[in-house]
Amino acid sequence: AQSVTQLDSHVSVSEGTPVLLRCNYSSSYSPSLFWYVQHPNKGLQLLLKYTSAATLVKGINGFEAEFKKSETSFHLTKPSAHMSDAAEYFCVVRITGGGNKLTFGTGTQLKVEL
């Protein structure tokens, strides 16, 4: 069964410093992986997705993620955090052959301090 594990429930960084949000996946097949961001009381916005093309995926707002099969990881990074990046981030895997359902990680709350 496919699943994702977000290793940190909370991450706090200073504005202008790098962001690293960690995600490991479990899948018997080549997975489709996504990162979504959710601001308070809002829906989800797609940051980026990996679907077996380039392993380094660039997304919106300066975020990127690297698919590492050897480490079963798909960590989200950004070189320089901005106050507006403070939000909840979800790592998501698509279930292959399971009606194309998405399975969400438990989320990482990113706090950006001055």
Add this chain to the structure above:
Amino acid sequence: GAVVSQHPSWVICKSGTSVKIECRSLDFQATTMFWYRQFPKQSLMLMATSNEGSKATYEQGVEKDKFLINHASLTLSTLTVTSAHPEDSSFYICSAREFIRGRDGYTFGSGTRLTVV
């Protein structure tokens, strides 16, 4: 880009009444729509998957008689919470999948905050 409109954004209802939430794909046809429930500071839990013109498929533990899903067209799905009780209070989010002509993506609505009093 693809847009999903979800209404209402928030609703307060009395215990025992029913509430309908609408999810519309505005500029694309959604082959599949998904309904999620999110408790405070928790992740999204899939409730059901619906395809246009067919019955919804519910996840284990979700009461299909309580959470009625109708997917009447390729652009509209509705979730009706019947005989709502305070424990049904939650944040409900819909998602629409577009899979056509090389495009494959999931777009989420902005969510509905349901409070049952």
